Amino acid sequence: MNVKKLAELSILTGIALIIFVVELQIPNPFPIPGIKLGLANIITVYALYHYRAKEVMTMVFIRIFLASVLGGNMMAFIYSFFGSVFCLTGMLLLKRFIDEKHLWIASVFGAVLHNMGQITAAIFIMGTGVIVYLPFLLVSGCIAGAFTGWIAQIAVHRIKGNDAKQK
Amino acid sequence: MKRGILTVILFCFIVSCAACADDNGNTLDEATSEFFAMNTYISVTVYGKDADNTVKSARDRITELERLWSVTDENSEIYAVNHSDGKMITVSEDTAELIAFALRMAERTNGALEPTIYPVLRAWGFTTGENRVPQESEIKELLNMVGYDKVRQNGNEIQILNNMMLDLGAVGKGYAGDEIAELLKENGITSALIDLGGNIQLLGTKPDGSNWRIGLKDPEGAGNVGILSVSDCAIVTSGNYERYFTASDGTVYGHIIDPVTGYPVNNDLLSVTVIAKEGKICDALSTSLFVMGVQKAEAHWRQYQDFDMILITKSGEIHITEGIKDNFSLDVNHGNMKVGVIEV
Amino acid sequence: MKNKVLIGICIAIFLIGVIGSALVLFAPHGTKVNIVQDGAVLYTFDLSVTEDQTLEIEYNGRTNIVQIENGKIRVVEADCPDKTCIRMGWLETGSLPIVCLPNHLSIEFADEREDLDAVIK
Numbered sequence: 001m002n003v004k005k006l007a008e009l010s011i012l013t014g015i016a017l018i019i020f021v022v023e024l025q026i027p028n029p030f031p032i033p034g035i036k037l038g039l040a041n042i043i044t045v046y047a048l049y050h051y052r053a054k055e056v057m058t059m060v061f062i063r064i065f066l067a068s069v070l071g072g073n074m075m076a077f078i079y080s081f082f083g084s085v086f087c088l089t090g091m092l093l094l095k096r097f098i099d100e101k102h103l104w105i106a107s108v109f110g111a112v113l114h115n116m117g118q119i120t121a122a123i124f125i126m127g128t129g130v131i132v133y134l135p136f137l138l139v140s141g142c143i144a145g146a147f148t149g150w151i152a153q154i155a156v157h158r159i160k161g162n163d164a165k166q167k
Numbered sequence: 168m169k170r171g172i173l174t175v176i177l178f179c180f181i182v183s184c185a186a187c188a189d190d191n192g193n194t195l196d197e198a199t200s201e202f203f204a205m206n207t208y209i210s211v212t213v214y215g216k217d218a219d220n221t222v223k224s225a226r227d228r229i230t231e232l233e234r235l236w237s238v239t240d241e242n243s244e245i246y247a248v249n250h251s252d253g254k255m256i257t258v259s260e261d262t263a264e265l266i267a268f269a270l271r272m273a274e275r276t277n278g279a280l281e282p283t284i285y286p287v288l289r290a291w292g293f294t295t296g297e298n299r300v301p302q303e304s305e306i307k308e309l310l311n312m313v314g315y316d317k318v319r320q321n322g323n324e325i326q327i328l329n330n331m332m333l334d335l336g337a338v339g340k341g342y343a344g345d346e347i348a349e350l351l352k353e354n355g356i357t358s359a360l361i362d363l364g365g366n367i368q369l370l371g372t373k374p375d376g377s378n379w380r381i382g383l384k385d386p387e388g389a390g391n392v393g394i395l396s397v398s399d400c401a402i403v404t405s406g407n408y409e410r411y412f413t414a415s416d417g418t419v420y421g422h423i424i425d426p427v428t429g430y431p432v433n434n435d436l437l438s439v440t441v442i443a444k445e446g447k448i449c450d451a452l453s454t455s456l457f458v459m460g461v462q463k464a465e466a467h468w469r470q471y472q473d474f475d476m477i478l479i480t481k482s483g484e485i486h487i488t489e490g491i492k493d494n495f496s497l498d499v500n501h502g503n504m505k506v507g508v509i510e511v
Numbered sequence: 512m513k514n515k516v517l518i519g520i521c522i523a524i525f526l527i528g529v530i531g532s533a534l535v536l537f538a539p540h541g542t543k544v545n546i547v548q549d550g551a552v553l554y555t556f557d558l559s560v561t562e563d564q565t566l567e568i569e570y571n572g573r574t575n576i577v578q579i580e581n582g583k584i585r586v587v588e589a590d591c592p593d594k595t596c597i598r599m600g601w602l603e604t605g606s607l608p609i610v611c612l613p614n615h616l617s618i619e620f621a622d623e624r625e626d627l628d629a630v631i632k
């Protein structure tokens with residue numbers, strides 16, 4: 001990994017963390033655990049199409065660890081970890097079928113898989129009763145995933161535009 | 168676009184089919200038989216193929232065992248042993264096995280389980296219901312006829328001293344439960360609940376795969392202390408709250424006799440519940456642990472650890488062994504009871 | 512083409528989610544409630560006959576205070592960072608439990624069919 005890449009990944013991780021902290025300040029209208037916009041996902045989706053799998057994974061795991069520390073909720077780490085493992089595995093596979101112009105589709109799958117990972121962790125920790133949350137998480141995953149994916153798509157478009165101008 | 172919509176419909180269809188498949192699975196027969204045997208009310212509920220016939224053979228088997236072990240039935244093998252005038256008696260395989268087990272458990276519990284306590288029990292009137300408080304000298308006299316170490320067993324041959332009496336009541340129901348569970352299993356039954364007057368024997372899980380939910384009766388008041396959620400095991404509770412009488416001076420005497428003193432047990436325990444694979448272990452241990460009291464009972468568990476138990480003390484505490492604590496939930500109306508976990 | 516199939520699957524997941532949510536929200540429920548911690552049932556009781564009271568449930572030094580009032584149940588105080596459990600309010604909608612993920616706590620309606628199978632005496 002060269003220095004330039006390392007710097008880029010660090011900046012991306014930093015941005016993701018800032019987005020995470022900003023999102024923490026937005027009151028969540030849904031009193032259901034696990035439901036949130038997950039804006040930091042924008043960075044993951046973007047990174048997925050511009051860096052190697054190993055690099056993205058390192059970035060994501062560092063981010064969720066730091067985010068748990070910043071949020072003061074270490075339990076969240078376990079849920080995010082399971083969610084991220086599911087999400088990354090799925091997206092890395094889907095990346096082959098989905099081109100960058102349809103980032104939002106990949107993002108929807110990513111978000112839904114993330115929620116499924118969280119539910120899996122919750123079932124291990126809390127018992128099977130929590131499975132009733134799954135439908136709510138599916139709905140919120142689809143909406144949040146499409147939204148964050150759409151923003152990532154715009155971002156990619158802009159960045160490409162800038163690159164083209166610079167050249 | 169048409170293709171896309173088609174895919175959606177197909178996908179929904181597959182998912183809904185997968186969801187229904189559960190309900191249309193092959194249904195199991197259910198059969199229940201309720202009857203009176205071994206001095207208690209017995210109920211056997213069986214799920215599986217040919218449940219009706221299996222339940223009938225279970226009932227036959229219990230009646231057969233009862234005929235062998237009744238203390239009062241003149242045709243029983245135990246009656247023959249108890250009226251042998253000290254002669255050697257040959258008994259059936261079932262009886263020999265049960266006596267051997269009772270003697271083994273008596274040894275394991277240092278005589279807290281005493282299969283020859285019957286004469287003392289009779290003196291207190293617990294065998295007939297005509298309760299009385301015997302004289303101290305009478306109890307002393309009777310205790311001379313008590314002692315599991317005086318029973319001679321050589322295979323199917325049993326010999327006890329003249330005037331001694333064998334009573335397998337404390338292990339018979341548990342043994343019968345094990346026999347029934349075995350019989351059901353041989354007949355291909357994978358799910359059954361056998362209730363021998365409050366001694367519970369569970370075969371497998373409920374037909375839907377979930378644990379059986381068994382209430383633990385409050386020894387002092389109405390309702391349940393809590394609920395056990397378990398499968399494939401036996402559960403037996405002993406306590407002096409089941410059968411007791413109040414003497415003219417107001418003293419309460421329970422039906423479990425301390426074999427050392429010859430008096431009904433009066434210690435720090437209200438009840439002992441034992442959970443183990445085998446009903447006969449549960450039956451034997453629940454009685455003997457009750458005789459031992461809290462400290463010795465916990466020491467016994469630490470030494471053997473081949474069972475789980477729930478002790479309810481007179482001071483309103485529940486002591487539960489670590490292996491079963493996650494299967495027990497306290498009833499909220501008994502929230503004032505302190506629950507402590509017994510660890511190794 | 513490939514994208515259309517994938518979009519179709521997205522829509523299907525979304526619809527399943529919506530239908531599932533509706534089923535959960537409108538599911539009938541009884542009055543029996545379990546308080547579950549780490550998958551083990553701590554308390555079980557019938558709200559219709561339980562007196563008003565507050566229960567303190569501890570997990571690793573943190574507590575949730577659960578209130579039962581007029582046959583309803585909710586979390587009134589909690590030491591958790593997110594307070595989602597408190598914001599969920601009274602337990603009322605179908606089979607959706609009140610959960611406190613940080614404290615491993617879940618308060619849920621028990622299956623009515625799950626009555627006792629037997630009583631040990």
Ligand SMILES: [Zn+2]
Binds near residue numbers: 591594595611
């Ligand atoms: Zn909480």
